[in-house]
Amino acid sequence: MISASVEIQVPFHDVDMMNVVWHGHYAKYLEIARCALLDKIEYNYNEMKASGYAWPVIDLHIRYPGPACFGETVSVTATLAEWVDRLHIRYEIRNASGKRITRATTTMVAVDMSTQSMCYESPQILIDKVEAHL
Amino acid sequence: MISASVEIQVPFHDVDMMNVVWHGHYAKYLEIARCALLDKIEYNYNEMKASGYAWPVIDLHIRYPGPACFGETVSVTATLAEWVDRLHIRYEIRNASGKRITRATTTMVAVDMSTQSMCYESPQILIDKVEAHL
Amino acid sequence: MISASVEIQVPFHDVDMMNVVWHGHYAKYLEIARCALLDKIEYNYNEMKASGYAWPVIDLHIRYPGPACFGETVSVTATLAEWVDRLHIRYEIRNASGKRITRATTTMVAVDMSTQSMCYESPQILIDKVEAHL
Amino acid sequence: MISASVEIQVPFHDVDMMNVVWHGHYAKYLEIARCALLDKIEYNYNEMKASGYAWPVIDLHIRYPGPACFGETVSVTATLAEWVDRLHIRYEIRNASGKRITRATTTMVAVDMSTQSMCYESPQILIDKVEAHL
Numbered sequence: 001m002i003s004a005s006v007e008i009q010v011p012f013h014d015v016d017m018m019n020v021v022w023h024g025h026y027a028k029y030l031e032i033a034r035c036a037l038l039d040k041i042e043y044n045y046n047e048m049k050a051s052g053y054a055w056p057v058i059d060l061h062i063r064y065p066g067p068a069c070f071g072e073t074v075s076v077t078a079t080l081a082e083w084v085d086r087l088h089i090r091y092e093i094r095n096a097s098g099k100r101i102t103r104a105t106t107t108m109v110a111v112d113m114s115t116q117s118m119c120y121e122s123p124q125i126l127i128d129k130v131e132a133h134l
Numbered sequence: 135m136i137s138a139s140v141e142i143q144v145p146f147h148d149v150d151m152m153n154v155v156w157h158g159h160y161a162k163y164l165e166i167a168r169c170a171l172l173d174k175i176e177y178n179y180n181e182m183k184a185s186g187y188a189w190p191v192i193d194l195h196i197r198y199p200g201p202a203c204f205g206e207t208v209s210v211t212a213t214l215a216e217w218v219d220r221l222h223i224r225y226e227i228r229n230a231s232g233k234r235i236t237r238a239t240t241t242m243v244a245v246d247m248s249t250q251s252m253c254y255e256s257p258q259i260l261i262d263k264v265e266a267h268l
Numbered sequence: 269m270i271s272a273s274v275e276i277q278v279p280f281h282d283v284d285m286m287n288v289v290w291h292g293h294y295a296k297y298l299e300i301a302r303c304a305l306l307d308k309i310e311y312n313y314n315e316m317k318a319s320g321y322a323w324p325v326i327d328l329h330i331r332y333p334g335p336a337c338f339g340e341t342v343s344v345t346a347t348l349a350e351w352v353d354r355l356h357i358r359y360e361i362r363n364a365s366g367k368r369i370t371r372a373t374t375t376m377v378a379v380d381m382s383t384q385s386m387c388y389e390s391p392q393i394l395i396d397k398v399e400a401h402l
Numbered sequence: 403m404i405s406a407s408v409e410i411q412v413p414f415h416d417v418d419m420m421n422v423v424w425h426g427h428y429a430k431y432l433e434i435a436r437c438a439l440l441d442k443i444e445y446n447y448n449e450m451k452a453s454g455y456a457w458p459v460i461d462l463h464i465r466y467p468g469p470a471c472f473g474e475t476v477s478v479t480a481t482l483a484e485w486v487d488r489l490h491i492r493y494e495i496r497n498a499s500g501k502r503i504t505r506a507t508t509t510m511v512a513v514d515m516s517t518q519s520m521c522y523e524s525p526q527i528l529i530d531k532v533e534a535h536l
Binding site: 285286291292295299313317325326329330331332333 | 422426433458459462463464466469
């Protein structure tokens with residue numbers, strides 16, 4: 001299992017008039033953890049681009065069992081779940097007392113930038129990067 | 135069927151270094167359409183708060199069949215799908231040529247602000263607001 | 269005088285826990301009006317890039333005499349103030365009752381993308397675009 | 403001199419189609435450093451609110467001598483410059499090689515939340531908090 005965790009202190013500008021993080025901002029927190037995960041396998045967005053592939057997010061699903069407040073430090077963990085056909089990552093966010101406040105998944109697929117066509121299998125470079133790390 | 139549509143011209147600050155709208159920004163577009171829908175039934179966030187209920191989003195699911203670019207005008211439609219137990223809304227976003235580029239759903243539940251407890255059925259005020267409009 | 273105005277309805281996700289638009293979000297409102305102004309002279313960001321120049325904002329100054337709230341419709345006006353050496357734009361934002369709630373300026377300079385060097389005078393293409401419109 | 407520094411790794415969602423941080427996002431970086439500074443004197447936004455005062459930003463000025471890119475770690479320093487009549491803070495942002503890429507100032511004034519009137523002098527609580535730290 002390849003995973004990465006980051007700690008994020010909730011900034012004031014992410015909190016809405018109900019005094020909790022606005023639900024849409026969690027996509028940013030997921031991305032910060034996802035990039036930490038991709039850094040681990042040395043295939044982050046810049047390396048993706050250099051390898052000739054874009055990897056757009058084609059599916060985002062977030063569940064919110066609990067809120068987060070201004071100043072709170074939350075822990076975001078991203079775990080690589082599938083990589084052979086697509087890049088599927090699972091996330092959870094826990095608050096300072098360890099309670100899980102968010103679960104999420106993202107799915108990304110490779111797009112060959114030279115042809116702008118979607119790949120139905122992950123390109124070999126992703127497989128190599130993952131296997132080198134396992 | 136109660137639904138509302140808004141047109142949004144993609145601003146520069148929503149577009150990422152791959153030249154398309156960053157996937158997380160779509161949560162904002164959904165919210166703008168959702169608020170137009172809630173305005174129609176006269177039960178938008180301010181009225182929710184005044185009625186003693188918060189309605190946090192507990193589930194967000196977005197699929198992205200296609201991208202949107204800077205300056206493009208997209209049309210976002212929100213449709214009320216369920217309201218008896220929870221507020222479930224479906225969305226689709228179409229680009230200028232009518233192609234569907236995003237499908238999404240959100241689920242909101244009522245939280246009684248006096249007790250901070252989640253309601254397992256929608257409060258009567260939502261039912262009344264919806265029925266008045268149907 | 270070349271100017272452009274846009275109307276923006278304040279979305280929920282721009283409002284902070286003090287119930288007013290978070291001050292940093294106004295940079296987005298200014299950009300939407302600036303792009304409307306640049307569209308008028310047919311030299312918006314895409315045309316800038318195609319002409320071989322980037323035009324980074326090198327100075328942003330915003331004053332906030334008053335707040336804006338969720339759902340309020342504000343009017344943002346951008347006026348071209350200088351263009352010979354740099355692109356200097358003035359803004360004001362008024363609320364629904366006509367009260368001025370924000371004044372701002374931005375300064376942009378041309379950067380020749382082939383050499384990555386800053387231009388000390390505006391390139392001829394901007395001068396031509398402005399004069400064609402005056 | 404009271405000051406605080408934070409390190410921020412530029413996230414993907416802050417970078418625009420010119421491959422640099424969009425200028426408006428710096429307001430967030432300033433706020434993160436400002437909150438670290440306010441934490442030092444134990445008078446951050448929650449304490450402000452509890453003390454009966456809101457402290458809206460009434461002036462924001464940012465200069466951008468240089469850009470920042472995705473993945474780069476920048477250092478943001480906030481320094482308390484004036485506090486007797488208003489809360490005036492100066493900022494600078496340096497990139498990983500120490501080059502200053504942004505200079506900025508913010509001005510905040512106290513608003514008595516019970517009367518909604520602006521204070522022409524800082525309330526005693528701010529003076530006390532600052533002096534306790536000097």
